[in-house]
Amino acid sequence: MSEHEHAASADEPTSEKLVELAKRRGYFFQSSGAYGGVGGFYTFGPQGAALKGNVEDAWRDRFAVAEGNMEIDAPTIMPEPVFEASGHLDGFDDMLVECPDCGESHRADHVVEDNTDYEDAESLPIPEVEEVIAEYELVCPTCGAGLAGQAVDAFNLMFATNIGPGDSDPGYLRPETAQGIFVEFPRLKEYARNQLPFGVTQIGRAYRNEISPRRSIIRTREFTQAELEYFIDPEEDEPDLESVADVKVTLYPASEQNKEDGEEIRTTIGAAVDDGTIASPWVAYFLGVAKPWYDAVGVDMDRFRFRQHLSGERAHYAADCWDAESEIDGNWIEMAGFAYRSDYDLSKHAEHSGDRFTIFKQYDEPKTVERATVDPDMSYLGPEFGGDAQAVVGELEALAERDRSAFDGDTVEIELEGESHEIPVEKTGFAVAEQTEAGEHIVPHVIEPSFGVDRLVYTVLHHAYREDEVAGEERTFLELDPEVAPTFVGVFPLQNDGELEEAARDIAADLREAGLSVTYDDSGNIGRRYRRQDEVGTPFCVTVDYESIEQDEGGVTVRERDSTDQKRLAIDELPETLSAIRAGDLAFDDLEE
Numbered sequence: 001m002s003e004h005e006h007a008a009s010a011d012e013p014t015s016e017k018l019v020e021l022a023k024r025r026g027y028f029f030q031s032s033g034a035y036g037g038v039g040g041f042y043t044f045g046p047q048g049a050a051l052k053g054n055v056e057d058a059w060r061d062r063f064a065v066a067e068g069n070m071e072i073d074a075p076t077i078m079p080e081p082v083f084e085a086s087g088h089l090d091g092f093d094d095m096l097v098e099c100p101d102c103g104e105s106h107r108a109d110h111v112v113e114d115n116t117d118y119e120d121a122e123s124l125p126i127p128e129v130e131e132v133i134a135e136y137e138l139v140c141p142t143c144g145a146g147l148a149g150q151a152v153d154a155f156n157l158m159f160a161t162n163i164g165p166g167d168s169d170p171g172y173l174r175p176e177t178a179q180g181i182f183v184e185f186p187r188l189k190e191y192a193r194n195q196l197p198f199g200v201t202q203i204g205r206a207y208r209n210e211i212s213p214r215r216s217i218i219r220t221r222e223f224t225q226a227e228l229e230y231f232i233d234p235e236e237d238e239p240d241l242e243s244v245a246d247v248k249v250t251l252y253p254a255s256e257q258n259k260e261d262g263e264e265i266r267t268t269i270g271a272a273v274d275d276g277t278i279a280s281p282w283v284a285y286f287l288g289v290a291k292p293w294y295d296a297v298g299v300d301m302d303r304f305r306f307r308q309h310l311s312g313e314r315a316h317y318a319a320d321c322w323d324a325e326s327e328i329d330g331n332w333i334e335m336a337g338f339a340y341r342s343d344y345d346l347s348k349h350a351e352h353s354g355d356r357f358t359i360f361k362q363y364d365e366p367k368t369v370e371r372a373t374v375d376p377d378m379s380y381l382g383p384e385f386g387g388d389a390q391a392v393v394g395e396l397e398a399l400a401e402r403d404r405s406a407f408d409g410d411t412v413e414i415e416l417e418g419e420s421h422e423i424p425v426e427k428t429g430f431a432v433a434e435q436t437e438a439g440e441h442i443v444p445h446v447i448e449p450s451f452g453v454d455r456l457v458y459t460v461l462h463h464a465y466r467e468d469e470v471a472g473e474e475r476t477f478l479e480l481d482p483e484v485a486p487t488f489v490g491v492f493p494l495q496n497d498g499e500l501e502e503a504a505r506d507i508a509a510d511l512r513e514a515g516l517s518v519t520y521d522d523s524g525n526i527g528r529r530y531r532r533q534d535e536v537g538t539p540f541c542v543t544v545d546y547e548s549i550e551q552d553e554g555g556v557t558v559r560e561r562d563s564t565d566q567k568r569l570a571i572d573e574l575p576e577t578l579s580a581i582r583a584g585d586l587a588f589d590d591l592e593e
């Protein structure tokens with residue numbers, strides 16, 4: 001039996017309709033509405049919080065549990081030295097241009113990209129952006145006033161705060177979750193028993209004081225990231241490419257983006273590594289893991305691709321970087337970045353903190369090496385250099401390691417604070433000796449898959465948005481995957497009748513006990529209740545009628561969301577049957593009435 005009359009209409013779902021539905025049905029809405037709302041901050045309502053939680057759980061299952069990685073949960077505020085080391089304090093800027101008329105601030109690179117042929121204005125130097133604005137006579141997107149001649153400034157996106165009273169201890173809300181992992185590396189490596197490779201994940205909030213937050217939850221000032229930092233020995237570790245070699249992907253490499261008529265390439269992960277399209281096998285591996293995962297949580301694979309960063313877009317230390325992108329109303333948006341970050345992050349924190357961000361790599365066999373050492377005569381250096389004697393020792397040690405030929409003559413020359421000094425070699429205790437070494441300290445390299453949860457939630461909703469006609473009425477529904485749908489089943493009594501309500505509540509309780517997410521609804525007519533669940537994307541509805549309570553094994557009506565097909569199923573088998581469908585072990589179509 002079906003009340004379904006039309007296949008889903010070919011109408012392009014629009015973001016406006018989705019944003020309206022999201023607010024009305026409790027997916028997400030702008031925060032602090034009672035005070036006029038605040039730009040770039042959103043609250044996830046009951047449905048949205050549940051969907052987001054399901055997406056995060058699915059991510060955790062795949063990228064932490066299934067990969068054998070560790071998950072941590074670090075604070076969102078960190079002290080200034082962390083961001084000095086990471087480079088965020090100096091370099092985490094966007095280009096800001098202010099309208100001389102209305103005073104509104106805009107991302108200068110976005111103004112350029114939206115109104116000229118420039119595709120990557122972010123990588124242009126500021127004076128050039130100013131020139132382009134003048135040359136094209138670009139205007140304020142809010143009021144239309146000319147922006148030519150306006151200064152473009154670098155605006156740091158971090159939210160600053162003070163740790164404790166006073167302002168002597170500045171702190172920042174983290175602009176990415178990653179630093180919370182890098183900073184703790186000296187301890188995390190112990191938990192990994194000092195063995196590479198290992199991965200650490202974190203799901204948590206990140207904060208960026210975006211100049212112009214826009215497109216609802218796509219660009220906000222507080223958002224959730226799910227990040228994996230995977231630490232490897234670049235000389236020895238190799239990914240399990242075999243396991244993802246056959247994964248089909250749509251790639252948009254930099255070489256194609258640079259062509260006038262460049263095209264996306266449909267290939268497999270294995271082939272893309274073999275022909276060099278994806279330079280790093282590690283990045284390729286994680287793209288291969290991510291693609292089927294995005295598919296499983298409900299991203300439409302016809303509106304999904306991996307795009308390689310253009311050379312100007314890429315951080316200087318990143319050897320290769322690809323974004324996972326989804327198409328939303330004709331625009332591609334970045335959902336995640338996959339970057340090979342080399343040893344940049346760990347080296348920076350080692351340099352700034354003085355702590356050890358290395359792993360001791362044991363050789364297969366101990367190696368005998370020649371080492372040059374010094375053992376200076378302090379009774380000579382002390383009187384000669386006074387308080388600088390220890391610094392001289394340091395210079396001599398470094399020189400012996402760097403250039404032992406410097407000790408070939410009678411004297412050796414060192415530099416101390418710009419001044420050169422000659423020291424008799426006999427006073428340095430210079431010697432070359434053989435040493436047996438068991439291993440060496442290496443700085444691991446990092447591969448970082450960095451997912452934005454909010455943009456993914458938005459994509460999943462957008463790609464699930466459908467309109468069709470049922471029994472002569474227009475209907476909107478979300479074709480959400482059962483794995484992430486916030487509510488799995490709605491349970492209704494056919495009418496407001498004490499006995500029916502009690503039976504329906506009992507069924508709802510049994511289904512909850514089976515671990516399913518259930519909503520009970522007895523308000524409005526049954527058609528309206530179906531529409532309500534369709535709009536939040538609930539895959540199944542169960543209706544309890546008189547037959548259900550009056551007849552032995554009278555059963556209940558179970559309706560499937562997308563087809564609106566209905567089947568009569570036994571009450572006592574419901575928890576097991578619906579749980580099997582939720583787990584993907586059974587299909588509604590195959591059920592016997």
Ligand SMILES: Nc1ncnc2c1ncn2[C@@H]1O[C@H](COP(=O)(O)OP(=O)(O)OP(=O)(O)O)[C@@H](O)[C@H]1O
Nearest residue numbers: 210218219220223334335336337450451452454455
């Ligand atoms: N302002 C934001 N609002 C929502 N999600 C964001 C925001 N900024 C970044 N993200 C998410 O975090 C992920 C990783 O962050 P990353 O630093 O790579 O972003 P980004 O390249 O700076 O993004 P964009 O260029 O769009 O500002 C992004 O792929 C995105 O999904």
